[in-house]
Amino acid sequence: MNMKSMGFLGGGRITRILLQGLKQKNALPDHVWVSDPNEEMKKKVQAIDPAVIKCTSNNADVLNVNVLFLSVHPPVMKDVAAEISGKIRTDTIVVSLAPVISMEKLSVMLGGIDKLVRMIPNAPSIIHRGYNPVAYSGDIGTDEKRQLKLILDCWGEAPEVNESKLEAYAIVTAMGSTYFWPQWVKLQALGKEFGLSDSELNKGMAAMLAGSVELMYHSDLSAEEVMDLIPLYPLKEKQVEITEFYESALRPLYQKLKGIT
Numbered sequence: 001m002n003m004k005s006m007g008f009l010g011g012g013r014i015t016r017i018l019l020q021g022l023k024q025k026n027a028l029p030d031h032v033w034v035s036d037p038n039e040e041m042k043k044k045v046q047a048i049d050p051a052v053i054k055c056t057s058n059n060a061d062v063l064n065v066n067v068l069f070l071s072v073h074p075p076v077m078k079d080v081a082a083e084i085s086g087k088i089r090t091d092t093i094v095v096s097l098a099p100v101i102s103m104e105k106l107s108v109m110l111g112g113i114d115k116l117v118r119m120i121p122n123a124p125s126i127i128h129r130g131y132n133p134v135a136y137s138g139d140i141g142t143d144e145k146r147q148l149k150l151i152l153d154c155w156g157e158a159p160e161v162n163e164s165k166l167e168a169y170a171i172v173t174a175m176g177s178t179y180f181w182p183q184w185v186k187l188q189a190l191g192k193e194f195g196l197s198d199s200e201l202n203k204g205m206a207a208m209l210a211g212s213v214e215l216m217y218h219s220d221l222s223a224e225e226v227m228d229l230i231p232l233y234p235l236k237e238k239q240v241e242i243t244e245f246y247e248s249a250l251r252p253l254y255q256k257l258k259g260i261t
């Protein structure tokens with residue numbers, strides 16, 4: 001791989017997810033720099049591979065790399081961009097992991113950087129089962145794309161999509177797990193109270209969820225036909241409330257990410 005060095009501005013959760021995913025695949029590049037103001041975050045990220053990952057509080061220390069990931073939240077991006085503007089190598093590929101800020105805006109914020117990529121990763125990337133839609137600027141050449149794909153493939157699928165769809169993917173594929181995980185945990189806790197062991201629950205829950213996904217998304221049945229296979233929905237009355245939460249929370253969030261409100 002030509003991309004022998006990587007930098008991360010921001011050493012929080014998504015940086016750890018991506019670096020852990022690469023470590024597990026034995027695909028960490030020779031040099032990884034991570035900057036973060038938070039000592040606890042730096043300790044956690046360095047522990048992934050202390051021989052390869054170097055942490056710093058100074059964003060300028062991570063810029064001399066082949067691929068630079070912008071791993072900070074959108075409100076912080078303006079300050080970070082102002083700090084590093086004009087200091088990024090012209091051959092460095094900059095990958096923003098943040099929603100909201102378009103490549104066009106980012107290029108201006110960074111002082112005219114053209115080799116830009118945006119990706120909306122998700123947490124299963126840590127076990128190579130991520131679904132990470134990606135949009136490339138026109139200045140990323142075929143060979144650079146191929147080199148970058150070698151890295152992205154370590155995290156799972158990285159479908160190339162139109163940049164305008166990234167915020168929708170942020171709501172659906174990046175944050176989607178958070179809508180369901182707390183319900184799984186509650187169901188599992190109840191299952192334990194009802195007499196099932198941890199191993200019975202782990203096996204049963206995983207099989208039920210995998211089977212439900214297969215049936216809903218990979219069978220010939222429509223969503224209505226799938227849901228009609230079970231006559232009794234014990235949570236039916238609450239279901240209206242739950243789906244209403246999706247409307248009232250996710251629609252405004254999408255509009256905020258798109259700058260509509």
Ligand SMILES: NC(=O)c1ccc[n+]([C@@H]2O[C@H](COP(=O)([O-])OP(=O)(O)OC[C@H]3O[C@@H](n4cnc5c(N)ncnc54)[C@H](OP(=O)(O)O)[C@@H]3O)[C@@H](O)[C@H]2O)c1
Pocket residue numbers: 009010011012013014015035036037038041059070071072073074076079080097098099120121122123174
């Ligand atoms: N986690 C995910 O699954 C996921 C998925 C898709 C996209 N993303 C995107 O990835 C970005 C980071 O998310 P995250 O989940 O990693 O958040 P996070 O866990 O909160 O990490 C962000 C890190 O950036 C640090 N930071 C703040 N100001 C900084 C600065 N000026 N320079 C360098 N680092 C700075 C923060 O330090 P402090 O805590 O001290 O402020 C924090 O450690 C966001 O744009 C998010 O939307 C995340």
